[in-house]
Amino acid sequence: xxxxxxxxxxxxxxxxxxxxxxxxxxxxxxxxxxxxxxxxxxxxxxxxxxxxxxxxxxxxxxxxxxxxxxxxxxxxxxxxxxxxxxxxxxxxxxxxxxxxxxxxxxxxxxxxxxxxxxxxxxxxxxxxxxxxxxxxxxxxxxxxxxxxxxxxxxxxxxxxxxxxxxxxxxxxxxxxxxxxxxxxxxxxxxxxxxxxxxxxxxxxxxxxxxxxxxxxxxxxxxxxxxxxxxxxxxxxxxxxxxxxxxxxxxxxxxxxxxxxxxxxxxxxxxxxxxxxxxxxxxxxxxxxxxxxxxxxxxxxxxxxxxxxxxxxxxxxxxxxxxxxxxxxxxxxxxxxxxxxxxxxxxxxxxxxxxxxxxxxxxxxxxxxxxxxxxxxxxxxxxxxxxxxxxxxxxxxxxxxxxxxxxxxxxxxxxxx
Numbered sequence: 001x002x003x004x005x006x007x008x009x010x011x012x013x014x015x016x017x018x019x020x021x022x023x024x025x026x027x028x029x030x031x032x033x034x035x036x037x038x039x040x041x042x043x044x045x046x047x048x049x050x051x052x053x054x055x056x057x058x059x060x061x062x063x064x065x066x067x068x069x070x071x072x073x074x075x076x077x078x079x080x081x082x083x084x085x086x087x088x089x090x091x092x093x094x095x096x097x098x099x100x101x102x103x104x105x106x107x108x109x110x111x112x113x114x115x116x117x118x119x120x121x122x123x124x125x126x127x128x129x130x131x132x133x134x135x136x137x138x139x140x141x142x143x144x145x146x147x148x149x150x151x152x153x154x155x156x157x158x159x160x161x162x163x164x165x166x167x168x169x170x171x172x173x174x175x176x177x178x179x180x181x182x183x184x185x186x187x188x189x190x191x192x193x194x195x196x197x198x199x200x201x202x203x204x205x206x207x208x209x210x211x212x213x214x215x216x217x218x219x220x221x222x223x224x225x226x227x228x229x230x231x232x233x234x235x236x237x238x239x240x241x242x243x244x245x246x247x248x249x250x251x252x253x254x255x256x257x258x259x260x261x262x263x264x265x266x267x268x269x270x271x272x273x274x275x276x277x278x279x280x281x282x283x284x285x286x287x288x289x290x291x292x293x294x295x296x297x298x299x300x301x302x303x304x305x306x307x308x309x310x311x312x313x314x315x316x317x318x319x320x321x322x323x324x325x326x327x328x329x330x331x332x333x334x335x336x337x338x339x340x341x342x343x344x345x346x347x348x349x350x351x352x353x354x355x356x357x358x359x360x361x362x363x364x365x366x367x368x369x370x371x372x373x374x375x376x377x378x379x380x381x382x383x384x385x386x387x388x389x390x391x392x393x394x395x396x397x398x399x400x401x402x403x404x405x406x407x408x409x410x411x412x413x414x415x416x
Contacts, residue, residue: 010068010082012338016409017089018065019331023398023405025057025096026320030395038378038387040308043175045166049103054315056117057096059190062323064088064124066197066330067145071131074141074200080130084123091120099163107166114163121156125149140217144196147220151188151227155181158231179242180234186314187249188227194322195220195256202260205275205329206267215259222252246297253290257283273353274361278325281369285317288376309379316394317372324364324401328356331408339411355411360404368397 032050040047068085072078079085098113128149132142158181164170195216203209226248233241260283292310296303332355340349375390377383 010072010079010085012334014082014085014089015065015068015334018061018068019327019405020409021089021093022058022061022065022323023327023402025053025061026324027395027398027402029054029058030391030398033391034388034395038308038382038384039304043178045103045107049100052096052103053100055185055190056092056099059319059323061092061096062327063190063193064092066326067124067128069330069334070197070200071128071145074139074145074197075131075135075137077131077134080127080134084127088120088123091116091123095120102163102167108168110163111160111167111169114160118156118160121152125153139199140213140220141196141199144192144220147224148189148192148196151184151192154231155184155189158184158234173237176234176237178234180231183227183230183234183245183249187223187230190319191253191256192220192223192227195223198256198260198263201326201329202263202279203266205326206263208263208267211262211266213259215255215262219252219256219259222248222255226252243297246293250290250294250297253286257286257290274328274356274358274365275325277365278321278328281365281372282318282321282325285313285321285372289313289318292380305380305382309376312379313372313376316368317376320368321372324368327401327405328361328408331405332356332411335408335411350411355408357404357407360400360407364397364400364404366397367393367400371395371397 029050032053036047036050042048042051064085068079068082095113095116095118098109099117100113102109102113128145132146135142158177161170161172162174162177162181165172165174199213199216203211226245228245229241229248230245233239233245289310292306292313296306296310299306329352332352335355336350336352343349371390371393373390374393375387378385378387378390
């Protein structure tokens with residue numbers, strides 16, 4: 001599966017805290033979402049707190065843990081300094097907590113949380129760039145890793161400027177910089193990272209090969225232009241740049257989705273397991289998010305319900321299902337690699353499909369899937385009851401995910 005030797009593999013005890021914390025933050029994000037109405041304003045500090053709980057606490061935490069293992073796979077070389085991850089984790093964890101408390105209770109804490117998160121991400125990016133220098137590979141995945149980390153730094157720096165402003169230490173135009181910050185992190189880092197890593201994980205888990213990679217190369221370039229235009233337009237207050245960037249970003253995602261279709265057409269593994277169902281639902285949510293986002297642009301930004309539902313589908317439908325679906329593949333492999341691979345040839349070792357709790361995974365999928373659908377409809381029609389009903393189902397799904405994660409991390413063979 002992962003083409004990596006033990007010389008390059010990071011210690012298991014280094015990776016697990018990222019996954020455990022990420023899953024806990026996901027559970028907390030679904031729990032706290034129960035206290036929000038279906039109508040809100042992205043400029044509200046409480047909403048910003050939830051977004052950072054979800055994106056940094058859950059999405060970034062899981063991505064950083066996964067990248068600790070995937071960077072050596074993609075670059076075919078060891079980390080420049082894997083020990084730096086022992087520093088990245090506490091900085092990111094404490095910084096995220098301070099940010100959330102700052103948004104919810106006391107803005108003065110935002111600057112302190114921001115500097116810790118900024119430090120963690122600078123260290124992460126420096127390790128990635130110095131590791132890239134050790135390899136001669138120049139694939140689209142390597143380029144995506146490189147560019148996404150540049151946007152990550154730009155996004156976090158712009159976010160830090162806003163944190164200083166909200167804490168009373170600076171005075172920048174938050175409304176415009178917010179757009180630059182969001183696009184740099186969500187479009188520039190998360191989406192470009194997904195585009196690049198998809199070429200590794202989807203073919204590997206779906207056993208696909210021989211597909212054309214030109215669509216993702218095109219989508220990658222378009223997304224770079226899109227994020228750059230929105231980022232510059234945000235700081236310079238040039239609306240034409242921002243609008244052009246929004247349209248290009250939608251186009252980039254459409255082209256990327258065509259790449260996913262090509263990969264799935266070439267897949268050999270046809271099993272409808274939890275990973276495959278999660279990918280289907282995740283990319284289905286992405287299609288709906290694109291449609292609603294396009295309709296929002298056509299409305300001239302007047303129909304906020306379209307925007308809210310689109311972003312909710314992107315976060316809880318696309319990001320969450322891609323991440324959670326891959327956890328059922330990545331965690332069992334890491335447990336097998338670190339705990340059972342030394343026993344190969346000496347005794348019976350478990351198969352990977354035995355190393356995740358199938359019933360709990362099914363419960364997590366269906367609770368979460370129905371939750372996304374119902375809560376998205378609730379946002380679309382401004383129904384608090386529908387939205388909260390859907391979020392409750394999502395919360396139940398997050399509980400099953402937490403138990404599934406613990407089950408997979410604690411897995412032992414029968415004779416142990």
